[in-house]
Amino acid sequence: MAPIKNVVLVFAMEAEAKPLIEHLGLKQDEPRAIPAPAPCVTYSGAFNGETVRVVWTGRDAEHGVDLVGTVPAALATYLALSAWPDTDLVISAGTAGGFKAKGAAIGDVFVSTTKMHHDRRIPLPGFDKFGLGFVPSAPTPRMQAALGLKPGVVTSGDSLDYTDRCMAIMLEHGAAVKEMEAGSIAWAAGLHGKPVLCIKAITDIVDGDRATHEEFLENLHSAAAALQGMLPRVLEFVNGKTLEQL
Template identity: 40%
Template structure:
């Protein structure tokens, strides 16, 4: 039988370990990006290489770009292309698997999920805006049973970065995640309930895994389409992808520059 004293001691040890971890310099970063189109400008910016390595199983299409930028070990990870259809393996399943494998293999001090997203004009989002997510939640996991409904939504606060926000002056909003680019009436109602400003197809899944393994994670999202606008989502997404990716590239570079030389607790 475990005594209350043992429980208290365990909590104290965990708190001490967290405090010590937050005092360590950030040295290794994993940047998860779902689409290679979004990733390649940053690969060039940070002068990363794809070189062959044994970080991931040879059977998976996942791609790792890596190198040293300033004092940071940067790893940009993409889930790669579907081997049959040749399209990016977007969505929560790939995001969860790749995030788990990356944490296990690379032991990062910080995860950055960077990517494009839909935005809501009713919440102040415009094409090309870049948001740092304050909260994440799912909008497609519906289970109308008490407690199970909250488990499906899986709402979480993201890792707080008050100094980064003050310095970079990024917009802040809640992020809602689902496995579809478009938005059904059920999804829309859930997104409104989540009080979300932006929606994507990976963020909450990455947050779940990062929280499970106690790795700080932040979420940088550039708006490609207006989800509550009057244009077809797919059309607007493709039309604005290049411009939004450029805005994302600039924002992530500024985030990484700010992180360089700092401890987690200084973010």
């Protein structure tokens, strides 16, 4: 594997992306790297000799909110990697729910060991595994030790809450982190043959007793700050290393 020099970070929420964009002084791409009508917004710059590109899924024209969820994330990832074929590593970055049974606490930052979906239930031969959509992440033992990242299975679904069946699937597969994009980012990146790591800061406890939306809103800004504290360190750590060296 070639050393990592060109990194794309995919974000679903502007509040998650903005602190990194400002910290690294990234500039919005003009002319657009991903042309209209795609809603994605991209930013580029350099950090320690590394090329850093950010794609934010954008804002929904009708409702004025961030384009969260698996569909905009797949679109943004596919188009970003078409625009930037020299990408060495994709990072799915953002906030997420965490399982306290897997050691998660508010403000922790996790790195993926694998990505999957918990809300694609298709009980037909072959389609069942497709629905779960496992995409392993490269092992990152040195990065975890150096940066204090917690490792875990990251699972995606298109809802902030979950059904009983979703919870059963998450528990069965040892999920530590629940969010809304990683599985589809991994799928779209896979079409381009690119590896994906998730870096996720915890806003709420999935297996706790608080209402998710309340806990999420309460902790979004502190978790975004934890994410911002970690992402430059991740970029610095991966710079010039091969995937095998992480």
